[in-house]
Amino acid sequence: MGMQKFFLVSPLAVVMIVALPQPASAAPWTRGYVVSTYGFAFHYGAKPSAAPTDPGADCPKGSAQHFSDEVHMRKALEQQPWRSKLEIENILRPPEIDKARLPTYVRFYIWGRAVSYRGWKKGIETYINPFAAPDPGQPQVTGKISDGFNLDGNVQTGGFANRDGERGIDNALYRAWGCDAPFRGPATATLDLRQNVQMQEGLYTVVIRVSGNKDPMNDDNATVEIGYSPDKIVKDAQGNVAPDYSYRIVKSEQYTKLNAKIKNGVVDTEQVGQLHVPRTGWFPRQMGDANFRQGRFSMKIAADGTVSGFVGGYRDWRDLYIENTFAQTGAEQGIRDYEDAVAMYYALQRNADGLPDPKTGQKFGISMAYRISAVPARVIDPAKPASVRRLDEDNRRQKAFENLRVTVLKALSTKIIQPVPPGTGEGQFPAMERTIADLPSKDFFLKTLDAPGRLEDVDSSGNPLEKPQPAQKSQPERQVNNNNRAIVATSQQ
Amino acid sequence: MKLNRRFLLRGMFQGSAATMMVPFLDCFLDSKGQALAATGQKIPTRFNTFFFGLGLTTSLWVPKTTGQNYETTVQLKPLEAYKKKLNVFSGMRVMVDDNPNYQHWSGVAACATGIPPTKNAQFDSKTIDQQVADVIARGSRFKSVTATCSGDPKHSYSSLGGANTIPAETSPLALYTKLFGPGFQDPSSSDWKPDPQVMLQQSVLSAVADNRKRAMMNLGSADKARLDQYFTSVRETELQLAAELQRPEVVAKVAIPTAPEEMIANYALPNVQKITPLMARLGAIALATDQTRVFNLSIAEPGSNMYVPGDPLGYHVTTHMEAIDPVLGYQPRVSEYNIYTMELFAMLLKELDGIQEGDGTLLDHSLVFAFSDQSFAKTHAVDGIPMLVAGSASGRMKTGFHIAGASNPVSRVGLTLQKGLGMAVDSWGAGSMETRSAYTELLA
Numbered sequence: 011m012g013m014q015k016f017f018l019v020s021p022l023a024v025v026m027i028v029a030l031p032q033p034a035s036a037a038p039w040t041r042g043y044v045v046s047t048y049g050f051a052f053h054y055g056a057k058p059s060a061a062p063t064d065p066g067a068d069c070p071k072g073s074a075q076h077f078s079d080e081v082h083m084r085k086a087l088e089q090q091p092w093r094s095k096l097e098i099e100n101i102l103r104p105p106e107i108d109k110a111r112l113p114t115y116v117r118f119y120i121w122g123r124a125v126s127y128r129g130w131k132k133g134i135e136t137y138i139n140p141f142a143a144p145d146p147g148q149p150q151v152t153g154k155i156s157d158g159f160n161l162d163g164n165v166q167t168g169g170f171a172n173r174d175g176e177r178g179i180d181n182a183l184y185r186a187w188g189c190d191a192p193f194r195g196p197a198t199a200t201l202d203l204r205q206n207v208q209m210q211e212g213l214y215t216v217v218i219r220v221s222g223n224k225d226p227m228n229d230d231n232a233t234v235e236i237g238y239s240p241d242k243i244v245k246d247a248q249g250n251v252a253p254d255y256s257y258r259i260v261k262s263e264q265y266t267k268l269n270a271k272i273k274n275g276v277v278d279t280e281q282v283g284q285l286h287v288p289r290t291g292w293f294p295r296q297m298g299d300a301n302f303r304q305g306r307f308s309m310k311i312a313a314d315g316t317v318s319g320f321v322g323g324y325r326d327w328r329d330l331y332i333e334n335t336f337a338q339t340g341a342e343q344g345i346r347d348y349e350d351a352v353a354m355y356y357a358l359q360r361n362a363d364g365l366p367d368p369k370t371g372q373k374f375g376i377s378m379a380y381r382i383s384a385v386p387a388r389v390i391d392p393a394k395p396a397s398v399r400r401l402d403e404d405n406r407r408q409k410a411f412e413n414l415r416v417t418v419l420k421a422l423s424t425k426i427i428q429p430v431p432p433g434t435g436e437g438q439f440p441a442m443e444r445t446i447a448d449l450p451s452k453d454f455f456l457k458t459l460d461a462p463g464r465l466e467d468v469d470s471s472g473n474p475l476e477k478p479q480p481a482q483k484s485q486p487e488r489q490v491n492n493n494n495r496a497i498v499a500t501s502q503q
Numbered sequence: 504m505k506l507n508r509r510f511l512l513r514g515m516f517q518g519s520a521a522t523m524m525v526p527f528l529d530c531f532l533d534s535k536g537q538a539l540a541a542t543g544q545k546i547p548t549r550f551n552t553f554f555f556g557l558g559l560t561t562s563l564w565v566p567k568t569t570g571q572n573y574e575t576t577v578q579l580k581p582l583e584a585y586k587k588k589l590n591v592f593s594g595m596r597v598m599v600d601d602n603p604n605y606q607h608w609s610g611v612a613a614c615a616t617g618i619p620p621t622k623n624a625q626f627d628s629k630t631i632d633q634q635v636a637d638v639i640a641r642g643s644r645f646k647s648v649t650a651t652c653s654g655d656p657k658h659s660y661s662s663l664g665g666a667n668t669i670p671a672e673t674s675p676l677a678l679y680t681k682l683f684g685p686g687f688q689d690p691s692s693s694d695w696k697p698d699p700q701v702m703l704q705q706s707v708l709s710a711v712a713d714n715r716k717r718a719m720m721n722l723g724s725a726d727k728a729r730l731d732q733y734f735t736s737v738r739e740t741e742l743q744l745a746a747e748l749q750r751p752e753v754v755a756k757v758a759i760p761t762a763p764e765e766m767i768a769n770y771a772l773p774n775v776q777k778i779t780p781l782m783a784r785l786g787a788i789a790l791a792t793d794q795t796r797v798f799n800l801s802i803a804e805p806g807s808n809m810y811v812p813g814d815p816l817g818y819h820v821t822t823h824m825e826a827i828d829p830v831l832g833y834q835p836r837v838s839e840y841n842i843y844t845m846e847l848f849a850m851l852l853k854e855l856d857g858i859q860e861g862d863g864t865l866l867d868h869s870l871v872f873a874f875s876d877q878s879f880a881k882t883h884a885v886d887g888i889p890m891l892v893a894g895s896a897s898g899r900m901k902t903g904f905h906i907a908g909a910s911n912p913v914s915r916v917g918l919t920l921q922k923g924l925g926m927a928v929d930s931w932g933a934g935s936m937e938t939r940s941a942y943t944e945l946l947a
Binding site for chain 1 (some may be wrong): 539596600603604654767815817826827881882883910
């Protein structure tokens with residue numbers, strides 16, 4: 011009888027306990043997460059079943075279609091008045107292409123060489139010197155809904171409202187690049203898909219740790235940490251990111267610790283002058299610091315323990331241009347993904363809304379956000395100093411990427427035409443020369459589509475061939491060095 | 504006249520000399536039709552690999568149900584005739600561990616070695632065909648034979664490890680010349696005799712071998728290990744030569760064809776479609792006549808550049824450029840290329856299944872391992888790489904199943920294959936893909 015009474019009474023007691031306001035607990039708490047998806051916070055405004063060229067509320071003409079076919083390619087080539095009609099026709103349809111062993115790549119690299127040189131005169135590599143080419147035009151987002159933050163605190167600026175109705179959302183990158191084919195659409199955004207696949211398959215790992223002293227769902231004095239982890243993402247049997255695994259957090263350049271408030275499971279951090287978090291990418295050379303200025307982080311804790319949110323701020327748009335354009339080469343990515351980096355350069359410049367140069371007033375910042383989703387994890391400090399492993403070959407590529415970056419920044423800041431630096435295949439050199447070797451009409455292209463200034467003796471990556479050096483002891487493989495700051499473009503450069 | 508299995512039918516075929524080995528008659532076999540009555544020797548089990556780049560379209564190739572009697576999917580339709588002799592593995596995962604996902608390579612290397620590659624374009628061990636050849640190929644003229652259908656000798660996924668691969672034969676004529684050109688002696692010929700050149704080579708090696716013990720004395724452990732490795736390779740050569748001094752066991756009903764004409768071998772699909780069945784036929788005859796017991800065939804490289812004439816993009820570029828049709832949920836043009844690759848695979852199976860051998864066909868006495876480099880080429884994904892295994896390894900492998908891998912490592916398939924071939928191997932692969940768990944439900 012006693013037990014029966016107990017069971018009759020106890021549910022009521024439970025209900026009362028839950029219903030009563032709970033005093034704030036003083037016990038310290040920590041929650042960890044591993045990021046499972048990461049990418050630009052671009053709001054897709056079309057139906058899920060829409061084709062890329064179908065209009066959407068975001069992009070009235072659908073996604074950009076640069077270089078997608080002969081019509082678009084012709085349009086790009088006719089912008090250079092120095093090209094003859096014969097040259098354009100031959101580029102579009104290389105003569106006797108069917109006699110080449112690899113006709114698809116013959117066309118690919120001839121087109122690649124052609125779009126790499128679209129300057130006001132022949133011989134200017136236009137991905138390194140985009141200002142030297144006319145603006146091809148980038149379709150921009152005209153919709154009024156966007157994810158992201160009101161970074162400047164002004165509801166009159168930004169021009170977007172978020173899906174909760176908050177006005178003044180600053181996400182100028184979305185306006186500039188939101189109609190770019192490889193980043194638009196849940197199913198067709200090739201680069202967005204690729205960067206998530208590569209992250210989940212081990213290219214890099216981002217972890218978040220939230221801690222406080224009250225209630226994990228309501229704490230006005232919490233702390234948010236974000237950083238790289240040297241540990242690869244663990245996936246479950248279905249291939250999803252598995253929850254509750256342990257990850258070390260690396261306190262490197264990309265590590266950030268922020269004050270935050272949590273209200274009903276919504277975590278909002280302070281806005282800080284510089285917010286260092288890992289940036290997105292799909293090749294090792296793209297890895298590094300996002301370095302948001304006026305940065306913020308916000309996330310919502312769902313009932314199942316997963317979180318979703320945004321990290322954002324102003325980024326130097328020149329960094330964004332370089333990170334995206336030179337992931338491979340401007341032409342390769344452009345032709346493959348219907349993307350024109352020159353058009354995207356002008357779109358960035360046109361939409362810049364932050365980080366004005368103190369002297370000239372020119373804005374080098376653009377508001378943006380990354381969208382994040384994450385699953386619960388145990389985020390721990392490493393027992394001994396740790397860094398993310400990086401292969402020697404990645405370090406070589408990173409070095410070449412940095413050289414390229416410095417060259418492009420110099421070109422953009424001085425407007426003096428810069429040559430293609432060694433160590434890059436920009437300009438599709440020597441890829442075109444090697445691919446068209448058996449094309450009967452190759453002489454026409456070798457003469458007409460020359461790559462001036464390029465060295466003759468280079469490897470497939472554009473590196474000058476070197477004499478073999480005696481083997482040296484391998485350096486520690488690091489993606490992030492705990493002691494050195496990452497080189498990040500600033501408005502002063 | 505006494506009829507034995509070396510009896511030959513000779514004559515003219517379309518104006519050319521042709522040699523026909525007699526059918527593998529019941530009188531040559533034991534009562535079960537599985538072994539040679541005279542010697543009791545089992546019909547040898549053979550191993551094939553078939554590499555096709557750029558994967559398949561998940562929604563179009565993965566059967567909805569597992570086990571037997573699954574409904575054939577759109578992209579497995581070309582293999583319908585061999586469904587009961589085929590096992591389909593979906594959802595198998597490549598675990599790259601602490602290595603990058605080398606695009607278009609990690610999948611190839613992981614399937615072929617069970618080890619995630621630590622370097623791009625390099626294998627971290629011998630490939631599975633070479634591991635198998637170490638065990639089953641002794642007694643055949645060639646330890647393994649590798650061919651490709653797109654004309655580039657680099658399109659070989661057979662390796663002793665590292666960056667070097669065993670070059671592929673690039674045309675039917677080249678493959679024919681290797682198999683049946685100079686140095687080839689018809690194993691059924693009445694005047695078969697050991698090649699004097701081979702005898703000379705063997706005697707030289709024997710002289711070297713006699714000095715082994717003396718050479719090993721007074722050496723440090725590192726040098727001993729190095730010399731031991733050297734002598735191991737010498738020993739392998741000796742065995743190879745010894746095999747060539749023996750008359751091969753021939754058990755099949757096949758005709759040695761005349762030499763094919765030189766053909767254009769490149770990425771154009773019509774050419775690939777012409778060359779593949781010829782390569783497959785030559786490979787099958789080589790297996791049937793015991794010239795080799797391991798035959799590898801690839802369509803092209805991992806990021807396959809095969810193209811349909813008139814398609815300015817070709818297969819690889821299309822996987823990246825073509826949008827996913829929002830209504831269909833897949834890339835329509837890519838899915839057509841996927842089907843072409845399965846049709847090419849069917850051509851190999853047709854040739855293997857067309858040669859009668861004892862109680863079954865050459866395919867029944869083989870295992871054919873087909874694999875790719877990507878699951879979803881658009882994003883270079885490697886989880887869910889399509890893997891197909893045909894043949895029953897002389898009854899040691901049950902067939903007709905769809906196995907849903909549920910993210911198990913691809914190495915489980917490799918281990919199952921080796922166990923199916925009767926190899927004494929307990930575990931296979933390395934790192935997270937090291938496995939002791941074969942699909943025992945498939946092992947008879």
